[in-house]
Amino acid sequence: MTNPIEQRLSDLGITLAEPSAPVANYVSFVRSGQHVFIAGQTSVAPDSTMLTGRVGEDLDLERGRLAARYCGIRLLAQMKAACEGDLTRIKRVVKLGGFVCALPTSSGPIIPQIINGCSDLMVDVFGDAGRHARFAVGSPSLPRDAAVEIDAIVELHE
Numbered sequence: 001m002t003n004p005i006e007q008r009l010s011d012l013g014i015t016l017a018e019p020s021a022p023v024a025n026y027v028s029f030v031r032s033g034q035h036v037f038i039a040g041q042t043s044v045a046p047d048s049t050m051l052t053g054r055v056g057e058d059l060d061l062e063r064g065r066l067a068a069r070y071c072g073i074r075l076l077a078q079m080k081a082a083c084e085g086d087l088t089r090i091k092r093v094v095k096l097g098g099f100v101c102a103l104p105t106s107s108g109p110i111i112p113q114i115i116n117g118c119s120d121l122m123v124d125v126f127g128d129a130g131r132h133a134r135f136a137v138g139s140p141s142l143p144r145d146a147a148v149e150i151d152a153i154v155e156l157h158e
Contacts (some may be wrong), residue, residue, distance in 0.1 A: 007086035007123050008078070014054040020069040023143070029082045034156045036082045041074035042090070042146035043067035053147045055138065056103030061110055062063050064100060067147040068117030073096075075118070075152050076125065083156065086112070093122045093132040094153040100139030118150050 009016065019058040022028055022039065029038045053059030059067075076087070083089040098115035115136040123129035123155040130150075142149050 003088055005090070005125060009054055009087075012121075012124060014073060014076075015046075015079045016073065016080055019081045020044070020074065023097065029078050031082060031156075032139075034091070034158060036152075036154045036156065038075055038078045038080065038082070040097075040099070040149040040151040041071045041147045042143060042144075043070045044074060044146075046073075051145070052101075052145045052148050054101045054103060055105040055110055055114070059101065059147050061113055064114035064147060065117030067099075068098065068115050068119075068150060069121050071148050071150040072121035073122055075150060077105065079152075079154055087125075089156050090115035090126060091155045091157045093126060094155050095132050096134040097123070097151045097158040098134060099137040099139045099142055099149045100136065101142045101145075102140070104138075104140060108136050111138050114148065115150065117148075119151045122138075137143070140153070 026039055029036050045051055079090055080087050100111045100114050
């Protein structure tokens with residue numbers, strides 16, 4: 001029998017790379033009880049290039065949503081590592097925290113709409129279990145000039 005989450009990823013044309021290693025003094029994820037807290041993942045494309053840009057300068061909604069989707073794919077790779085390779089162990093995506101590189105004058109709905117690039121991916125992959133609480137804020141800069149960074153909290157099946 002095919003793993004339904006892996007099948008959804010295949011149907012979406014997503015291949016998960018090995019999760020990235022931390023770039024400073026932290027770990028990629030922490031399991032505590034039935035929850036996994038995943039460190040922020042930046043907008044790295046499948047070809048390993050960083051998607052950069054800033055709302056109010058050179059980051060529009062379409063490119064921002066793509067950057068958030070890349071963060072989501074990297075979050076999925078971390079989830080898979082935390083679940084020893086079995087994404088069916090994810091019971092629910094509990095919360096996402098999204099940061100979008102933006103000028104201080106950037107306002108309106110664009111920042112939450114950008115983070116939808118990741119939120120939509122979680123629902124596409126996990127169905128209703130992918131629906132989550134979240135925040136979406138603008139930041140004047142992000143690590144390595146990333147356009148977007150997103151962290152996650154997920155719950156595992158017992």
